[in-house]
Amino acid sequence: MKINSLKISILCFLYAVLAPLPSLAQELDPALEILIQKGLEKSRSININQLNAQQAQVDQNLAKAVFLPKITLNGSYTRLNDNITFDDDTQNLLIATQKLLIKEAAGIPFNASFPANIPLQEVNHLQNKNILKSSVDVDWVLFSGFEATNAIKAARHKEASLNYAGMAEKDRIVVNIIETYDKLALVNASEQVLAASEDYLRDQEYFVKKAIENGLGTPIHRKRIELAQQQLAARQLEFSHNKTLLIEVLQQLTGEEKEILQALAPNLTALPSNEMATEKRNEIKALEEAERATAYKAKMDRNHTVPKVALKGHYEFRENDLSLFDPRWYAGVGIKWTLFDGGQSRLKSQKSKLEGEKYREQIQEAEELIALSIVKAELSYEASLQNSRIAQKEIELAEATFELVNKQHKNDLASITEVLDALKDLERANFQLQESYFGQRRAVTTLLHAKGLLNY
Template sequence: MKISSLTLILFFTWLAGLMPFTASAQETDPVLEHLIEKGLEKSHSLNINQLETEQAQVDQKLAKSVFLPKLTVTGSYTRLNDDISFDDDTQSLLKATQKLLIKEAAGIPFNAAFPEHIPLQDINNLQNKDILKSSVDVDWVIFSGFEASNALKAARHKESSLRYAGMAERDHIILSIIETYDQLALVNASEEVLAASEAFLEDQEHYVKKAIENGLATPISRQKVALARQQLAARQLEYSHNRKLLIERLHQLTGEDKEVLRSLEPKLAPMSPDNLTPAKRNEILALEEAEKATAYKAKMEKSHFIPKIALKGHYEFLEDDLSLFDPQWYAAVGVKWNLFDGGQSRLNSRKTQLEAGKFRQQIEEAEEMIALSIVKAEHTYEASLQNSRIAQKEIELAGATYEMVNKQYKNNLATITDVLDALRDLESANFQLQESYYNQRRALTALLHSKGQLNY
C-alpha cells in the first residue's frame, strides 16, 4: 500500500513526542519499579552489607552481655592413689586429746587410766581418695571501667554506618538499572525512527519504479534507493544487537527472565523534578557514623586503665567428698586494676584516633566532590533541556525540507540524492530528539542523586 509523504511527515511528528506528557522525576512505571525491586533483591553487595549489619547488631549484644551474670555448673570425679590423712604422730596426738576430753566429761581424774570400754572416734582423713564434686559458680561484672558501654556505642554507630553505606550502594544499583532501562527505551525509539525511514524509502522506491516505467528516471535512481535501504538495514541490525546486549545487562542486574525482558517496550519521556532541595547524601552519613564509631572505640581503649569490679560466688552441691579445708560456699567482690600494659592501650587508642581523622578527611573530600557534582549536574540538566528544544526545531525544519525536496524531485527540480539526503537529515533529527530525552533523563537522575533526592 502506498503511503503518502504527508502521512509519513505526520508519523515523524508523532515520534518527536513519543510520550505526550512530562513525567515526574520520581514517577517510575510499574515495570521499572519491578526491575528495581528484583535488582535490589539479587544484589550480592547489598546482601553482604546486610550480613555485616547483622554482625554489628551481634556486637552490641555482646557488649551488653558483659553485665549479665555468668553461671557455670561443673562436675568431676577424681581418684587419688590413697587417702590423704594426718601422719601417725598427729593422729596419736588427736586421740590423746580425745581421751582427755572424754575423761573431763566423765569426771575421771586426769591421771587415771582411760576406761577400755569407751570407744574412740576415728580420725577423719583430710581428703578421701574418691572425690566426687558438683558445684555452681557465678561471675558478675558490675563495673567494666566504661569499656563495655563504649564498645556498645561504637557498635551502634558501626551499624548505622553500614546501613547508610548499604543505602548508598542501593542508589548505585538503582542508577544502573534506570540507565540500562532508559538505554533500552532509546533503542526502541531508534528502531521506531528507522521503521519510519523504511516507510519513506518504500514510498520513494515505489515512486522511482513508476518514474522509470514512464521514462522520468534512470535505473541509477533505483540503485541509490536500494543502497539507502541496505544502509538502513545495517543500522537496524546494529540496534538489534544493542537491544540484545541491553537485555543481557538487565538480566545480569535483576535476574529477571530474558523472555520477559525481551517483551518490554519502555518509552522515553521528558522528566521534571519534584524536589531539588539538597539533602545529606548516604555516603556522608555513613562516613560520619564510622567516625563516631572509631571515636567511641578510642575511648574504650583508653578506659583499659580504669579499675573493673566484679562479684564471684561458689557453691558445692555435694558435701561428702569435700576436704576438711574446702568450704561449701563462698562469695567475694574483686577489683582488677591494670596499672601498666607496656603502653599498648595508649598506642591502640592513638591509632584509632588517627583512623577517625582519616574519616574526617574523607568526609570533607566527599562533601567537596558532591558540591562539584551538583553544579555539574545542574549545568548538564539545563543543557539537556535546551538540546531538546533545539531538536524539536530541527525536526520541524528537517520535515519541512524533506517535504519541499520531495515535491521538487517529483517535479524534476531535484535529484533522488537530494531526497535521500533530506530523509537522512529527518531521521538524524529524530535520533537527536530521542537522545536529548535520554540525556535529559540521565542528567536529572544524576542531579537528584547528587542532591540526595533519589527516592525510589
C-alpha cells in the same frame, strides 16, 4: 510513519519535557518501578550489607552480655593414689587430746589409765582418695571500666553506618537500573525513527521503480535506493544488538525473565526537575556514623586500664568428698586494675583516632565531589533542554528540506542522492531529539541522586 503524524508526536513529547513535572515516584513507569524493586531484592551487595548490619547488632548484644551474670555448673570425679592424712605425730596428738577430753568428761583422774572399753574415734582424712564434686559458679561483672559501655555505642554506630551504606548501595542500583531502562527506551525510540526512514525509502523505491518503467529513471537510481536500504538495515541490526545487550544487563540487574523484558515498551518520558532542597547523602551519613563508631572504640581501648569490679560466687552441692579445708560455699567482690599494659591501650586508642581522622577526610572529599556533581547535573539538565529545542528546529528544517527535495526529485529537478541526503538529515535530527530526552532523564536522575532524594 507519515511526517505530519511524527511531527505532532514530537511536539507533544517536547511539551511534556518542558512542562511542570510531578514527583519522581508519580512519574516513573510502573514497569520500571517493578524492575527497581526486583533489582533491590536480588542485589548480592545489599544482602551482604544487611548481614554485616546484623553482625553489628550481635556485637551490641555481646557487649551488653558482659553485664549479665554467668552461671556455670561443674562436675568432676578424681581418684588419688591414697587418702591425704595427717602425719603420725599429729594423729597421735589428736588421739591423746581425745583421750584427755573423754577422761575429763567421765571424771577419771588425769594420771589414771584410759579405760580399754571406751572406743576412740579415728582421725578424719584431710581428703579422701575418691573425690566426686558437683558445684555451681556465678561470675558477674558489676563495672567494666566503661569498656563494655563504649563497645555498645561503637557497635550501635557501626550498625547505623552499615545501614546507611546499604541505602547508598540501593541508590546506586536504582540509578543503574533507570539508566539501563532509559537506554532501552532510547533504542525503541530509535527503532521508530528507523521505521519512519524505512517507510520513506519504500515510497522512494516505488517511485523510482515507476520512473524506470516509464523511462524516466535509470538502474543507478535503483541501486542508490538499495544501498540506502542496506545501510538502514545495518543500523537496524546495530540497534537490535544493542537491545539484546541491554536486556541481558537488565536481566542480570533484576533477575527478571528475558521474555518479560523483551516485551517491555519503555518510553522516554520526562522526570521532575523542580527546585529541590538538598538532603544529606547516605554515603555521608555512613561515613559520619563510622567516624562516631571509631571515636567510641578509641574510648573503649583507652578505658582498658580503668579498674573493673566483679562478683564471684561458688556453691558445692556435695559435702561428702570435700577436704577439711574446702568451704561449702563462698561469695565475694573483687577488683582488677591493670596499672600498665605495655602501652597497648594507648596505642590501640591512637590507632582508632587516626581511623576517625581518615573518615573525616573522606567525608570532606565526598562533600566536595557531591557539590560538584550537583552543579554538573544541573548544567547537564539545562543543556539537554537546549539540545531538545535545537533538535526540534533541526527536525522542522529537515522535514521542510526533505519535502522540498522530494518534490523537486519527482519533477526531475533534484537527484536521488539529494533526496537520500535529506532523508539522512531528517533521521539524524530525530536521533538527536531522542538523545536529548535521554540526556534530560539522566541529568534529572543524577541530580536527584546527588541531592540525596531518591529515597529507595
